[in-house]
Amino acid sequence: MKAWIGGVLALFCANLANADTLADVQSRFAAQTVVRAHFEQTRQISGLPQPLRSAGEMIFTRDDGLLWRQTKPFPMRLLLDDSHMVQDIDGQPPQIVTAKDNPQLFQFNRLLRTLFLAERAVLEQNFDLSFEDRGEKGWRLRLVPVTSPLDKLFSGIDLDGRIYLERVVLRDRQGDLTEIVFSDHRLIPAALSDDERRLFVSP
Amino acid sequence: MNAVFSSRPDGARRRALAWLLACLAMAAALLALLPQARINSSVLALLPGQSLGNVPPALQSAFLQRLDRQLFWMVSPGGEDSDPAVARVWLEMLQASPLFADVEGPVDEERQKAWGAFLYSHRNGNLDAATRARLQDDGKAQAQWVTAQLYSAFSGVGAGEITHDPLMLVRGAQLALMAQGDSRLSLMKGWLGTKDPQGRSWFVLHGEVAGPPDDMAAMRKTVAALDAMAGELTRRYPDAVLLSRGAVFYGDYAARTAERDVSTLGTATILGVLALIVLTFRSLLPLGLCLLSLGVGALAGTLAVLALFGEVHVLTLATSVSIVGISADYTLYYLVERMVHGRQASPAQSLAKVRPALLLALLTAGSAYLIMTCAPFPAIRQMGVFAAAGLAASCLTVIFWHPLLCRGLPVRPVPAAILLARWLSAWRRQKLLYLGLPVGLALLCLPALLTLRVDDDIAHLQSPPAYLLDQDKAIEALTGQESTQKGFIIHGDDPQQVLQRLEAFTPALEQAKAQGILGRYRAIGLNSLARQEQDLGLIRAAAPAVVQALKAVGLGEAQVDVERMPVLPDDWLASPVSMGWRLLWLSLPGGTSGVLVPVQGVTDGAALAALADGRPGIAWVDRKGTFDQLFARYRVLLSGLLLAALGAVLIGAVLRLGWRQGLRSFVPSLLSLGGALAVLSLLGRGVSLFSLLALVLVLGIGINYTLFFGNRRGTPLTSLLAVGLAMATALLTQGMLIFSATQAISSFGIVLGSGIVIAFLLSPLAMPGRGERGKG
Numbered sequence: 015m016k017a018w019i020g021g022v023l024a025l026f027c028a029n030l031a032n033a034d035t036l037a038d039v040q041s042r043f044a045a046q047t048v049v050r051a052h053f054e055q056t057r058q059i060s061g062l063p064q065p066l067r068s069a070g071e072m073i074f075t076r077d078d079g080l081l082w083r084q085t086k087p088f089p090m091r092l093l094l095d096d097s098h099m100v101q102d103i104d105g106q107p108p109q110i111v112t113a114k115d116n117p118q119l120f121q122f123n124r125l126l127r128t129l130f131l132a133e134r135a136v137l138e139q140n141f142d143l144s145f146e147d148r149g150e151k152g153w154r155l156r157l158v159p160v161t162s163p164l165d166k167l168f169s170g171i172d173l174d175g176r177i178y179l180e181r182v183v184l185r186d187r188q189g190d191l192t193e194i195v196f197s198d199h200r201l202i203p204a205a206l207s208d209d210e211r212r213l214f215v216s217p
Numbered sequence: 218m219n220a221v222f223s224s225r226p227d228g229a230r231r232r233a234l235a236w237l238l239a240c241l242a243m244a245a246a247l248l249a250l251l252p253q254a255r256i257n258s259s260v261l262a263l264l265p266g267q268s269l270g271n272v273p274p275a276l277q278s279a280f281l282q283r284l285d286r287q288l289f290w291m292v293s294p295g296g297e298d299s300d301p302a303v304a305r306v307w308l309e310m311l312q313a314s315p316l317f318a319d320v321e322g323p324v325d326e327e328r329q330k331a332w333g334a335f336l337y338s339h340r341n342g343n344l345d346a347a348t349r350a351r352l353q354d355d356g357k358a359q360a361q362w363v364t365a366q367l368y369s370a371f372s373g374v375g376a377g378e379i380t381h382d383p384l385m386l387v388r389g390a391q392l393a394l395m396a397q398g399d400s401r402l403s404l405m406k407g408w409l410g411t412k413d414p415q416g417r418s419w420f421v422l423h424g425e426v427a428g429p430p431d432d433m434a435a436m437r438k439t440v441a442a443l444d445a446m447a448g449e450l451t452r453r454y455p456d457a458v459l460l461s462r463g464a465v466f467y468g469d470y471a472a473r474t475a476e477r478d479v480s481t482l483g484t485a486t487i488l489g490v491l492a493l494i495v496l497t498f499r500s501l502l503p504l505g506l507c508l509l510s511l512g513v514g515a516l517a518g519t520l521a522v523l524a525l526f527g528e529v530h531v532l533t534l535a536t537s538v539s540i541v542g543i544s545a546d547y548t549l550y551y552l553v554e555r556m557v558h559g560r561q562a563s564p565a566q567s568l569a570k571v572r573p574a575l576l577l578a579l580l581t582a583g584s585a586y587l588i589m590t591c592a593p594f595p596a597i598r599q600m601g602v603f604a605a606a607g608l609a610a611s612c613l614t615v616i617f618w619h620p621l622l623c624r625g626l627p628v629r630p631v632p633a634a635i636l637l638a639r640w641l642s643a644w645r646r647q648k649l650l651y652l653g654l655p656v657g658l659a660l661l662c663l664p665a666l667l668t669l670r671v672d673d674d675i676a677h678l679q680s681p682p683a684y685l686l687d688q689d690k691a692i693e694a695l696t697g698q699e700s701t702q703k704g705f706i707i708h709g710d711d712p713q714q715v716l717q718r719l720e721a722f723t724p725a726l727e728q729a730k731a732q733g734i735l736g737r738y739r740a741i742g743l744n745s746l747a748r749q750e751q752d753l754g755l756i757r758a759a760a761p762a763v764v765q766a767l768k769a770v771g772l773g774e775a776q777v778d779v780e781r782m783p784v785l786p787d788d789w790l791a792s793p794v795s796m797g798w799r800l801l802w803l804s805l806p807g808g809t810s811g812v813l814v815p816v817q818g819v820t821d822g823a824a825l826a827a828l829a830d831g832r833p834g835i836a837w838v839d840r841k842g843t844f845d846q847l848f849a850r851y852r853v854l855l856s857g858l859l860l861a862a863l864g865a866v867l868i869g870a871v872l873r874l875g876w877r878q879g880l881r882s883f884v885p886s887l888l889s890l891g892g893a894l895a896v897l898s899l900l901g902r903g904v905s906l907f908s909l910l911a912l913v914l915v916l917g918i919g920i921n922y923t924l925f926f927g928n929r930r931g932t933p934l935t936s937l938l939a940v941g942l943a944m945a946t947a948l949l950t951q952g953m954l955i956f957s958a959t960q961a962i963s964s965f966g967i968v969l970g971s972g973i974v975i976a977f978l979l980s981p982l983a984m985p986g987r988g989e990r991g992k993g
Contacts, residue, residue: 061380063771186373190376192370
């Protein structure tokens with residue numbers, strides 16, 4: 015499911031200064047190859063006295079997949095490429111899901127990841143879309159899932175942005191809410207550095 | 218006329234009467250034995266005892282029966298349509314028919330809820346391997362994992378889950394089920410299904426044949442009903458595509474092929490034999506007498522096998538009756554003698570003339586077949602006993618009864634006498650024939666024999682049509698499920714023993730997977746009570762660490778329920794959690810249970826078979842592989858036995874006739890076997906068990922031909938006629954199998970046909986004292 019982020023982050027690729035349509039947003043995706051950003055995540059679970067906050071760095075690439083490196087409150091690495099989904103928690107053997115071993119789990123991830131790379135038609139197959147240009151505050155894309163298993167998990171997903179994608183809000187079916195705020199976007203260098211590439215190696 | 222010659226009619230009558238009493242006694246004994254006798258039809262029973270891996274036969278056959286019952290369908294509405302309506306119609310059609318049981322399709326919300334409820338209420342007894350590993354060391358890893366799930370934006374963990382299941386054991390179990398679950402299929406609109414690369418949606422249905430899976434009539438009815446229903450479905454939805462898979466389709470096809478063989482070939486055989494006998498003898502009596510001696514032979518053979526083994530295998534019955542069928546030669550030999558010399562000789566005198574040859578033939582063939590009883594394979598031992606006893610009884614029937622029963626037989630001169638006489642005299646005078654033919658044949662055979670190959674593929678016994686294979690392949694591509702049936706059977710005296718054995722075996726499977734010996738295996742996720750008890754210890758030890766971790770993120774009041782929540786096999790089977798797994802488990806009324814662990818992507822079957830060695834209650838099962846191997850073992854064994862039998866024939870001939878004549882009379886036997894194999898090789902076929910079974914018959918038949926010719930009291934011309942008749946009958950009955958649609962059976966026909974033709978051609982070699990003046 016984390017792969018979903020990959021899709022969201024594809025939006026980084028767009029330079030959206032004065033974009034007013036979804037077509038404009040998407041038409042710019044293809045130009046960018048690597049996007050790096052800092053993220054702050056706040057998860058509000060009803061019944062929990064305080065929200066769960068985490069933070070870290072992420073790298074999204076069109077060709078090598080997505081790397082999600084949480085550093086606070088505990089280190090965790092999530093890597094998603096075309097054939098693997100790897101989760102590393104400090105000191106534990108990595109949890110690996112491969113497309114070959116577990117197509118069912120993977121299919122879901124792939125759907126999420128490709129959603130935002132694909133055309134409007136594909137989005138419309140899985141979500142009800144509404145795109146809104148909010149002037150000064152940038153644009154907002156609201157997605158309401160209409161297919162399983164997305165609709166079992168989320169009641170709605172909001173994507174906000176101006177030049178880059180800046181905020182994602184996920185509303186769970188059970189009333190919980192997750193907000194991810196991205197900052198410090200970097201598009202250069204346009205290819206992965208050697209150090210970065212090393213992080214993408216799946217065990 | 219008869220009165221003149223019947224010097225000792227009373228003695229003959231007394232002996233006939235005694236034989237009648239003996240036959241009646243045998244029939245009575247058979248009737249007495251029959252109620253307790255088992256007719257064994259399991260092909261696995263042909264294996265030598267050890268290779269069954271000690272799987273209780275009842276368990277094995279219950280599993281096989283269940284496999285044979287399964288039906289599987291995939292329905293696509295066609296095109297871009299993703300509406301399961303067509304699948305629903307197909308489901309309703311199936312459910313409306315009494316021929317099918319347990320037909321299932323959609324997985325409704327209620328089922329999905331019950332699934333979750335079961336996992337929740339049994340979470341402490343239902344640990345999966347990954348969770349178990351995380352719970353070690355007082356749950357440090359589990360605490361981390363729970364925290365990570367909690368923080369993840371996409372895990373969907375809610376307050377309810379943390380409150381009721383702080384260890385997230387249900388989540389672990391669900392992930393494990395998904396990971397082990399069925400390949401490419403997922404839930405689509407409430408149905409298990411998938412999409413193919415062309416974008417077509419496919420929905421899965423499965424069910425069982427309601428009747429016994431091996432009942433041919435029921436099988437026919439089932440397949441006919443399915444065909445009709447499929448026709449209706451495509452009429453109503455012309456775009457829809459239906460794929461079917463099930464043993465019943467193959468079974469029905471094989472039965473129909475066999476039936477077609479029997480009806481077309483059978484008619485030709487009956488008409489041919491009738492014409493042959495009537496044309497030669499101008500009477501139907503010989504046919505009746507042939508059947509009589511065959512019948513008595515079959516009676517004695519069955520009795521002997523039942524008395525010695527307590528059971529008879531269907532395969533033994535079929536092959537042995539054909540062997541005893543060569544006793545028709547005895548009848549024909551005697552009757553030809555009567556037909557030709559009926560005016561000069563009394564039935565008793567004719568008998569005296571042929572009796573030595575008959576007894577010798579019986580002695581030789583009988584001992585050749587008795588050698589086969591040394592084999593370690595029960596079915597071949599049975600065959601040897603059956604053939605020896607049956608041939609003896611048939612021979613005695615000819616000797617005791619036929620002189621009394623053949624009285625109505627018209628006396629005629631030898632038909633085509635001139636042609637036959639020329640053939641015989643050529644054998645005496647033409648070096649080109651008596652030397653050239655055998656040597657030429659041998660030279661022709663040699664190169665073909667050198668290129669002879671072996672072919673133990675059981676698939677030749679079944680030649681499934683393309684439309685079945687295509688559907689199988691399509692289903693395999695859509696689901697990722699191979700249709701090969703390989704895996705392990707793990708069995709024990711009670712369910713808990715089975716589960717413990719499975720648990721002890723799983724590490725070995727994991728290792729084999731890591732080594733690449735197998736691609737995937739599916740082991741049911743049901744824990745033994747002993748393992749559940751250990752797991753409970755892990756849970757209790759790990760709970761504080763998890764509670765502590767939750768407290769750290771602000772969840773102070775997490776309560777972990779560490780009570781026993783035992784999962785018993787019966788509950789598990791009754792719950793929706795076992796959906797898709799249930800078929801792998803089997804419990805017999807006495808408690809004896811077994812579980813199948815299907816394996817895919819096998820690269821080294823021998824290594825997997827070795828995994829099971831030395832572990833009690835675990836057996837490697839590879840249905841096709843086992844059959845192929847079985848065929849190979851029988852083939853090797855039969856080859857050895859045939860050589861031994863040939864040796865026995867040679868020794869017998871040399872002892873009776875001395876080196877020169879003995880060797881000469883051995884040549885037809887040797888060349889008929891070699892020649893038959895050469896013909897098989899020339900036609901591009903490989904040697905299989907079936908060709909060797911045909912050779913067993915060729916050997917017996919060849920012995921008859923040479924001994925009839927070798928009979929010093931006999932007349933070569935009558936011998937030639939008798940042998941020719943015998944050959945024609947054998948060709949019409951068993952040689953006809955050449956035209957069978959099933960490759961294995963046609964190979965049998967090829968070997969038999971060519972073998973007896975060669976035996977016939979060369980049999981004059983056995984004439985006594987070539988160059989002496991014969992009496993014919």
